[in-house]
Amino acid sequence: MKNPTAEVDLVWKALADSTRRSILDLLAERPLATGEVVARFEKALCRTAVMKHLEILVQAKLVIVRREGKMRWNYLNPVPIQQVCDRWVSQHVRQVASAVSRLKELTEDRVSQSTTERPSSASKSRRTKAISSDRLNTPGEKR
Amino acid sequence: MKNPTAEVDLVWKALADSTRRSILDLLAERPLATGEVVARFEKALCRTAVMKHLEILVQAKLVIVRREGKMRWNYLNPVPIQQVCDRWVSQHVRQVASAVSRLKELTEDRVSQSTTERPSSASKSRRTKAISSDRLNTPGEKR
């Protein structure tokens, strides 16, 4: 377990591609030999492309590989997905209610366009808060 | 709501980048004007880079934008994340138990290396199943 942030990044990046998501769907049903996975995508992709995708999934620890003779078996590892989703959702759960109510506020504001004064004053108080916050240091990562 | 698959893809792709995830973290706390988001990443990125990221989040409907005068306010929309994660996790939930037990089997097999005969016969039965399956038509998407 090297760097949790880097590992999480690998998972998100792996899941960004629809082919890889499809591969995981297949493996969720049952483990497959690499050739079987390849056969499933035969019409869409060449063998090496599929293998590359599998390699990315392995690097992200979403897939576990086991050799048996000349067969390479791929097993789904559902734990990272679950962890990443859980962590992501739970981190936002405490903010969900307020976020949803804000959206509601916005949609209501959108319906009654005449009440432009109200959100304008609200936006000013928000701005003041934002500036005085000590979270002005960027959480961004330099690439 | 054009094409659900394409929309889901936008979400996954949006979440693949760590900067964009950081932006969503910020917006989960409180809505921010674009300039405020930019300021948070000042040390890491130029303004237009941040705006590009925001645009991707908007396209994925993870962020909702509202103009007020010269201010552009960004609101987190937690719904797509939740939906995507829920759908993804629940789709695999029925497979999680079997997948976990398979992994367990593998790790146990790994510990007792002498029992190579057992998994070898098991792999053959799996192979037979895979071939007779009518899921041989690829679920992959041609790019």
Add this chain to the structure above:
DNA sequence: TTTTCATGTCACTAGATGGTGACATGTGGG
């Protein structure tokens, strides 16, 4: 042993992506 089967590896490529600077436009305050 040879041949077939399953997979590995590598080089290459077209397109996508994340980043930048420069110029442009619109809003709001003095």
Add this chain to the structure above:
DNA sequence: CCCACATGTCACCATCTAGTGACATGAAAA
């Protein structure tokens, strides 16, 4: 009105990514 502020847009670029064909290697069957 002018100027400052906030954001928009565009062209460019280095790097990454998803895909391919070709050659290589190892296991298993004939």
